Amino acid sequence: MSNRVHNFCAGPCTLPLPVLQEAQREFVDYHGEGMSLIEMSHRAKAYDEVHKQAMSLALEVFGVPDDFGVMFIQGGATLQFAMVPLNFLSGDQRAGYVNSGSWGKGAIADAQPHGDIYVAWDGKDSNYTRMPKSDEVKTQPGSQYLHVTSNETIGGIRMVEWPAVEIPLIADMSSDYMSRKIPWDRFDLVYGGAQKNLGPAGMAIVFVRKSALENTNRNLARYLRYDVHLEKDSLFNTPPVFTIYMVGKVLQWMKDKGGLFVIEKEAAEKAGILYDSIDNSEGYYSSPVDPACRSHMNVVFRLPSEELENKFLQQAEDENLVNLKGHRSVGGCRASIYNALPVESVQTLSAFMQEFKNANS
């Protein structure tokens, strides 16, 4: 594909080209079955293999321990904002939330109708430019869990230290999912939308400590119950077949690349190239973010003026460097550099930043 762009979109976003090409080849007639995979019963043998393979790769690639299960649930991370309190809080039970930015705020807003929710750390005072240190998060007695957002896509910050609290953590990892190892013993549930690091939009991937579901709320419609999805291997109802199929292929691509260790290292390298470009620009490019909390997935930066930012974005697009505009709520520039974005795209952007600075300062 000669005209393929460097795609820095914040999600949905770049997927591995070999995965797209393979999916294209087998799209109309899946493995000689005489039909497309998306025309097949979700109970068919050919689909069942796809489903089981995606599940087992998700557990394997992310290094998930045996006492956890994995679920594919439609509705993205946003439906998880509802399902977490609906399942884990009964009556007026309480949970703490870290408010680290746009997504933390969203999780809190959606939990509030379904439990006694309090903010255990608030990034408001620092204008959401940093994450809490591990000892800054204060939970209240009787809390069932502490909810954190591991990476704020819009703010461009990542949680480097996990909060040192006595209760289980529940994490929304949508925007740095499977790009870093995590200490599983601290978590009861980890979730994220597929559409950044793992595949097309259309579902969340949810890992849960099986024993944590023993006492969850059952007085819910079945689609909203984790225990139902887990027990039925995410086949309680018709699953999002195509999304699962694509996620399976992306996971296989990650595994073939060397797995999480290599992915995590490459993420740090890619981010390092761009933060170096910012730090070595003598202030031409600036990062509003606490250096200790810089995201490895979403690199936000500013230029000396909005006018220059607009010129930068336009010229970048002319060079096939696309989707670099910051989120409309904060402005500026943002390069999202998810797992499937090649290091060459980051190098090309870095070179362009240097050239643009030379020509416009």
Next chain:
Amino acid sequence: MSNRVHNFCAGPCTLPLPVLQEAQREFVDYHGEGMSLIEMSHRAKAYDEVHKQAMSLALEVFGVPDDFGVMFIQGGATLQFAMVPLNFLSGDQRAGYVNSGSWGKGAIADAQPHGDIYVAWDGKDSNYTRMPKSDEVKTQPGSQYLHVTSNETIGGIRMVEWPAVEIPLIADMSSDYMSRKIPWDRFDLVYGGAQKNLGPAGMAIVFVRKSALENTNRNLARYLRYDVHLEKDSLFNTPPVFTIYMVGKVLQWMKDKGGLFVIEKEAAEKAGILYDSIDNSEGYYSSPVDPACRSHMNVVFRLPSEELENKFLQQAEDENLVNLKGHRSVGGCRASIYNALPVESVQTLSAFMQEFKNANS
């Protein structure tokens, strides 16, 4: 595609071959954008056109009046089982449900945790072989709505007459969605999964009378609120981009074919061919279903013995007539003949039924 099978799957199921081929062609590089549609921001111009087009076609093809809106919501009809009572019943408000078979039962089970639910007609006495007549459904005072299932996929029955009640109807139309005209003035909400008549699995399409949302329950996480999805044109969170894109293409295919009038006529013709094959078989093939309620989508039939049924299914498969096994809960045979199944597939099955009978009676 020379080896394409006749696919009688109950869902996911056959999609129009030209739609699959077009999607395949534009899969890796969408319209020269240098990326796949599934790698694109859901706020991108190219995707926005796809999204708006699918919405407007859904309203147009189904003949939906102006005072209704359409929503694309992940989770299939199963999540709608939850969202209907969560939105339309506050506190201990009441709603009636028609129990017409497996899917009616599912809707009831999922509504019960979220409201005061009663069965307004029960098909149990007739072993779910028929739907209620319009005057058989009895609602109770104070009911907010009556929920019906327009077609039971497993039982093979369709609601021919809509219940004559004073309250608004809410219908799960998953398995005969957009295959028949409906009297919109009787409905407040109509929903169904995409994966039978309309596209790949991954979402429900929900039509709602806008004024019916004025007093719905707002004390819910946002993903569970119809008013949020409607107000945000189903872009409140990242939508299931690929499913919406495919549904748009299938709707365009339906429109090009002549629209709902032609689709409805063809559905009756296809069903007629198979019911004639059953009725003219001198009892070799039999239908367990009340003739007045025979489904136009799922034709269930039995042979003289289970042994012959197994032989029939095996030989059919050898002739590329696949997925004719009845649902595991009822046994027998079932031909699902959704919108995209060509009439030639039905004629081929009919001829095979005749041949099989001649050779095995």
